[in-house]
Amino acid sequence: MSESILPLTAVAPAPTPTPVPMIDLVEQHETIAAEVREAVEQVFATQRFVLGDEVFEFEREVAAYCDSRDAIGCASGSDALLLSLMTLDIGPGDEVITSPYTFFATASSITRAGATPVFVDIDPVTFNLDPAGVEAALTLRTRAIMPVHLFGQCADMEPLWRIAVRHNLAIVEDAAQAIGSTSDGRTAGVLGTLGCFSFFPTKNLGGAGDGGMITSDDRDLTTRLRRLRVHGDAGRYQHLEVGINSRLDALQAAVLRVKLRHLPTWTLQRQGNADRYEQLVADSGLSEFIDLPTATPGCNHVYNQYVVRVRDGRRDELIEGLRARDVGCAIYYPQPLHLQSCFSSLRYQLGDFPEAERASAETVALPIYPELGAERQELVVQAMCDSFGISVSRHERTFSLPHSGKRAA
Numbered sequence: 145m146s147e148s149i150l151p152l153t154a155v156a157p158a159p160t161p162t163p164v165p166m167i168d169l170v171e172q173h174e175t176i177a178a179e180v181r182e183a184v185e186q187v188f189a190t191q192r193f194v195l196g197d198e199v200f201e202f203e204r205e206v207a208a209y210c211d212s213r214d215a216i217g218c219a220s221g222s223d224a225l226l227l228s229l230m231t232l233d234i235g236p237g238d239e240v241i242t243s244p245y246t247f248f249a250t251a252s253s254i255t256r257a258g259a260t261p262v263f264v265d266i267d268p269v270t271f272n273l274d275p276a277g278v279e280a281a282l283t284l285r286t287r288a289i290m291p292v293h294l295f296g297q298c299a300d301m302e303p304l305w306r307i308a309v310r311h312n313l314a315i316v317e318d319a320a321q322a323i324g325s326t327s328d329g330r331t332a333g334v335l336g337t338l339g340c341f342s343f344f345p346t347k348n349l350g351g352a353g354d355g356g357m358i359t360s361d362d363r364d365l366t367t368r369l370r371r372l373r374v375h376g377d378a379g380r381y382q383h384l385e386v387g388i389n390s391r392l393d394a395l396q397a398a399v400l401r402v403k404l405r406h407l408p409t410w411t412l413q414r415q416g417n418a419d420r421y422e423q424l425v426a427d428s429g430l431s432e433f434i435d436l437p438t439a440t441p442g443c444n445h446v447y448n449q450y451v452v453r454v455r456d457g458r459r460d461e462l463i464e465g466l467r468a469r470d471v472g473c474a475i476y477y478p479q480p481l482h483l484q485s486c487f488s489s490l491r492y493q494l495g496d497f498p499e500a501e502r503a504s505a506e507t508v509a510l511p512i513y514p515e516l517g518a519e520r521q522e523l524v525v526q527a528m529c530d531s532f533g534i535s536v537s538r539h540e541r542t543f544s545l546p547h548s549g550k551r552a553a
């Protein structure tokens with residue numbers, strides 16, 4: 145019984161290493177909780193929950209942020225893609241070219257519209273649709289190209305535009321992960337015919353639930369989109385066509401308007417974290433084991449995800465090592481879409497898109513959320529070194545970086 149009188153410190157287990165979560169939305173919310181609460185209470189005071197002024201104002205703010213003439217709120221990023229295809233009259237018998245290495249909703253929006261997704265392999269460096277493969281995939285049924293600005297970096301749009309113009313195709317940007325990213329000075333969302341955004345909570349601009357937005361400069365398309373999201377209602381229950389119910393809620397818009405004001409800061413923090421990873425990895429000897437994301441010149445990468453490629457088939461070993469050390473990580477995406485069983489009727493098989501398949505097998509996403517900061521990034525890099533058994537003396541590494549994300553002079 146003598147143990148029971150020992151002071152607590154004597155029996156306490158060794159302290160566990162500080163865990164680094166993949167993402168921590170609580171920490172961010174704490175910094176804006178008062179603003180959010182006030183905005184939400186105002187919506188309750190009006191009792192206008194679907195569309196309304198709050199949504200209209202948010203649409204104007206997103207349009208301004210993206211340099212787009214108009215923006216139309218809807219229920220999710222997935223619906224933004226579907227509505228875009230609907231307003232372009234894309235349906236049964238039509239083909240849409242897209243990437244097999246993306247979130248499921250990119251391709252399923254095409255299927256939901258009744259059209260057929262046609263996959264083209266990705267560029268191994270950017271993970272985005274490789275324009276070189278697009279020309280070869282064109283048929284008489286091709287109606288649109290749906291590039292994805294994956295992980296927060298714009299797809300290679302100029303060659304896609306050249307193909308689109310030559311063959312009279314629309315371009316629907318899946319910009320769900322890329323709000324605020326730019327390509328040669330132009331913003332994601334206005335690089336195609338229509339731009340689709342998601343406000344899923346883990347996106348760079350994340351709401352308190354589902355939400356989405358479509359940006360476009362084309363008045364005919366946006367006028368029709370405003371009908372399509374309310375059952376095709378042209379006003380006073382006059383239905384010119386059958387639409388869907390896909391609207392943005394006022395509560396979401398109120399929360400998102402608050403968060404949009406902080407988005408530029410959060411984006412800079414993500415980019416600062418990316419810079420810091422680069423230096424930490426360069427100083428650690430990890431460069432022989434992993435390849436870091438590459439920001440294409442002229443692109444403003446907004447790092448919705450920070451995805452590294454692990455060499456020599458050691459990806460799963462790294463993941464195990466990180467998990468054992470309480471460091472969050474994730475695989476985006478473990479199975480390319482052409483191999484999903486729901487698309488088996490499209491008759492793709494293993495080997496059809498080697499780069500997408502390789503990316504699925506070799507990549508892992510590390511924590512990159514804005515509030516992550518130097519200390520936790522050092523833990524991530526340390527955990528990676530330990531996972532690979534890199535035995536460089538810890539004293540040789542310079543983990544004491546300034547918090548600005550810039551290298552010390």
Ligand SMILES: *Cc1c(COP(=O)(O)O)cnc(C)c1O
Binds near residue numbers: 355
């Ligand atoms: C999140 C995401 C979507 C879907 O958005 P939801 O709002 O979740 O419906 C579509 N495409 C990509 C690339 C995404 O990351």
